[in-house]
Amino acid sequence: MVAAEVFLTFILVLSIFLGFELINKVPATLHTPLMSGANAISGITLVGAIGLAGTGNQDLSNWLGAGAVALATVNVVGGYLVTDRMLAMFKKKEG
Amino acid sequence: MVAAEVFLTFILVLSIFLGFELINKVPATLHTPLMSGANAISGITLVGAIGLAGTGNQDLSNWLGAGAVALATVNVVGGYLVTDRMLAMFKKKEG
Amino acid sequence: MDTLIQFAYVVSGALFIFGLKQLGSPATARRGNMISSLGMLLAVVSALLDQGIVEYQWIVVGVLVGAIIGGAAARMVQMTAMPEMVALFNGSGGMASLLVGWAALNTDAATFTLVTIILSILIGGVTFTGSLVAYGKLSEKIGSGAVLFSGQQVVNSLIVLGILAGSVMFCLEPANHLWLYLVIVLSLIFGVMAVIPIGGADMPVVISLLNSYSGLAACAAGFAVNNNILIVAGALVGASGIILTQIMCKAMNRSLSNVLFSGFGSGKTETTAVEGEIKPISVEDAYYVLEAASTVAIIPGYGMAVAQAQHVVKELSVLLEANGAEVNFGIHPVAGRMPGHMNVLLAEADVPYDQLLEMDEINPRMEGVDVAIVIGANDVVNPAARENEGSPIYGMPVINVDQARTVFVLKRSMASGFAGIENPLFYKDNTRMLFGDAKESIGGLVREFS
Amino acid sequence: MDTLIQFAYVVSGALFIFGLKQLGSPATARRGNMISSLGMLLAVVSALLDQGIVEYQWIVVGVLVGAIIGGAAARMVQMTAMPEMVALFNGSGGMASLLVGWAALNTDAATFTLVTIILSILIGGVTFTGSLVAYGKLSEKIGSGAVLFSGQQVVNSLIVLGILAGSVMFCLEPANHLWLYLVIVLSLIFGVMAVIPIGGADMPVVISLLNSYSGLAACAAGFAVNNNILIVAGALVGASGIILTQIMCKAMNRSLSNVLFSGFGSGKTETTAVEGEIKPISVEDAYYVLEAASTVAIIPGYGMAVAQAQHVVKELSVLLEANGAEVNFGIHPVAGRMPGHMNVLLAEADVPYDQLLEMDEINPRMEGVDVAIVIGANDVVNPAARENEGSPIYGMPVINVDQARTVFVLKRSMASGFAGIENPLFYKDNTRMLFGDAKESIGGLVREFS
């Protein structure tokens, strides 16, 4: 009965509010990792790209999808690794 | 394609997270109004009840719906009014 | 049109969220409540415009009846009776969810829908009777003690089993109404059984929890009638109730399961051996001490609500300030019978909210306080919680009034507070007991000052 | 199966949320990033299990290529080059969204879908080229100044009009690929045009904003392919980028539109009349002063990143502490070229994060500081922001090093910082300039100590 767009919009609105609440709490110390970590999450496009790159049709859509898979993966893998590398360096004073 | 239940669950999960983030910030001073204000919101069942009370069939469903309309309205009207009455009393020191 | 209505629900969800956000600060809280009510209005109007609705008369009747009852109750309730009021509204919301779930039933519904229907009936039913019992205990219409009897656990287990079995059978055979009725009746009974073993003073925790349940019931009803806004709003309420419950439990240093299942406050008192003697003081002598004090801390508790003393307390604080003293209020998170109870009462009496200090703010200052006036508070100022490992409230954070130079305790007798335990504070060297109804004692002080 | 996959997306959304929550505290941040990456893994695996997928070879090739590039880049990048790296990743994400939008196109799509497709192409394209230009400016592969030419506004307006017209025509005639290509090309051009008029030092703001856009592009792509998790994750990223942008603008006391449209830092310097004389100091003399200091505040800035001096700075701080001094770091929110830039560099050098004080924490203590060592910072310690109403950075909160007993400023010359304005700090009585590359100067101090 209810159209998918409605659900999607609802989800969008809720996520935006949630994003604001969550990010507002991150302290300045962590802003660079936050930036690269969020960047990695934006690689979620990968999930959309996978569906388009695996249709089996040798058409434009498929090639575009494959390209998107590669680019989004750069974002995901690079983003998470570099964030982890940064965060591994953050240490509390012992004792 | 995607089933409505999936969307609804997504919405549920997001709302719960959002609820926790929002409420956690409310200071102790406002806990009573928060409680009655939240209570008023839970009267949202009214929206569901309206659809059931207006079918025009003179059947059990209709009567149950009408009953639910009355009860939920108590919750909504009473809840918002009493919260407002309480909050109207909260004052900051002048000057 | 239908899609438009659905988008209106999105907007009203956003309004609820905005409203709750603004409820987070005293300066914007009132606006927040308005915004939230606007969201509700929008949702209701949208629901009314739905094309599925062919007959408005019963809706109008229902809304009128509900609005009159709710409006009247909200206008007339006394601020001291807030907890009871919230309990009643809660119950009403729960029953509404039960009815919606029931009404949404049609025999060719999918299993998923059937499950959500039975959930909304179950949670709604428990919320309804549970809230009524909580109301009864709070308003002392029924005995507020914990009701415990032998075999209680067996009975409860049987009820739970019955509910489970009934629910499963209902989902398998939705056409057979027997199962439906069974679950309705059992969930109503279960609501009663779940709340009677809990002592009257623990009712606030129960009410918060039931508040959360009423939200969850709305959620379940939302799944049953496939409506987003019920789910969003219900989940917000559910989260809010759970957080308040947690806050209270933490402030009492007890676990939720301890509150729900242990029958605390049911009369089994654990005596703390106390030494020292009780030193009563007259209103006149108390006046002389206060006259000379330059910093005064007022710590209100449940007794202030009972005595309805908030207005005279405000008067006293003004007089003390006029006399050159610095006056602060120290508010314990579980003082009274509901979270934020003291704040509401003092707000009613026009005490500005920035004069109310939370426990963590006032405790460090306590050593510099000349006179701490304890008004009908007992457990929340009990030093045994800090000192006596054997005390049932050991570990609960309290306001350390005993560190002030002088402590006045205003109460009617030596009776114990809700926790039913002795309070060594009353026997300390620097404590003076000002016996009598709080309103009268403070009134006496006010008269001395003016 | 399909429903199962969808529920897996719900779980992975929850994991992203949990992950971001844990990113909120240094102690749990690393775990948070893991949780978030777990969410990503779950989402990707679920997508792979989708029954619509018949051929895996191109997916595998794409993932391998991407993983190798991304992994290598992440391993090899220097911490000082973080901003450039993020810009590149950003661009890559934007391009991916553009391609997904394009690939999702089929001519019998509904108008709503067409709108979301064109949105994801548009936002993705702008993000892509915008990020590339930002990368070029930051890494100084292209001139970092603001590029302004006459008629720029006219050109930009024409591009925007072209995009609008193309988008509308595309939605009306999706079969005519001309409109699609027009929008793609124009949005790529627009990305360039939007970023070139912004000075190199404002790039961090631009990157944050583009970060936000890349999230929004993912959202739009999510609408286009009807996928919840894209929307949730995209919105979270969108919100995060906007908040970081706001924080930076606020810390610079400028509005976002001022950053985006005014070409600040494009060479037009506003001279502040300064009095006093410059007093250079040698490493040796600086050592004697530091030896006697009992409280030292270190204020790093962009120059520390340029000189890669973080490790010697850490050495110096350890030596100072061994010498009995209390050492704190004062971190301005926009020190460096990226929010949190200094924190990451100092973390790399093993400075514990509880030794890093934010501006609001260190400023009240500044009067008690014996020596403030300013390492390659300039604008963030410029007292003109506090004192000189005519200064272009007037009103920007700064670290008040001039209130310390003695200030050492380490920089190579009298050149100005990013804002291109004079710094009266250098002329104050209590300031000594220690000229030279920061790494060498500090290295010299370290040698004196040991």
Ligand SMILES: NC(=O)c1ccc[n+]([C@@H]2O[C@H](COP(=O)([O-])OP(=O)(O)OC[C@H]3O[C@@H](n4cnc5c(N)ncnc54)[C@H](OP(=O)(O)O)[C@@H]3O)[C@@H](O)[C@H]2O)c1
């Ligand atoms: N606030 C919440 O959310 C919440 C929730 C759950 C449980 N609780 C529990 O409730 C308790 C609250 O502590 P509390 O210190 O506020 O109250 P309390 O410990 O219950 O003590 C109240 C005191 O007020 C006195 N009193 C009653 N009527 C009075 C009157 N008319 N004039 C003067 N005194 C009067 C009583 O002594 P007399 O009879 O001698 O006068 C009694 O000792 C805590 O144990 C807390 O754990 C609170």
Ligand SMILES: NC(=O)c1ccc[n+]([C@@H]2O[C@H](COP(=O)([O-])OP(=O)(O)OC[C@H]3O[C@@H](n4cnc5c(N)ncnc54)[C@H](OP(=O)(O)O)[C@@H]3O)[C@@H](O)[C@H]2O)c1
């Ligand atoms: N962090 C952010 O997120 C962000 C975002 C947007 C804009 N900004 C802007 O960036 C600026 C940051 O301020 P800041 O004080 O950190 O930096 P700054 O004002 O740009 O000054 C950096 C100073 O470091 C010196 N320096 C450069 N290389 C050096 C080396 N190898 N050794 C020693 N000194 C060296 C330079 O002087 P010499 O050339 O004489 O050595 C320069 O004066 C602010 O204006 C801020 O608004 C920051």
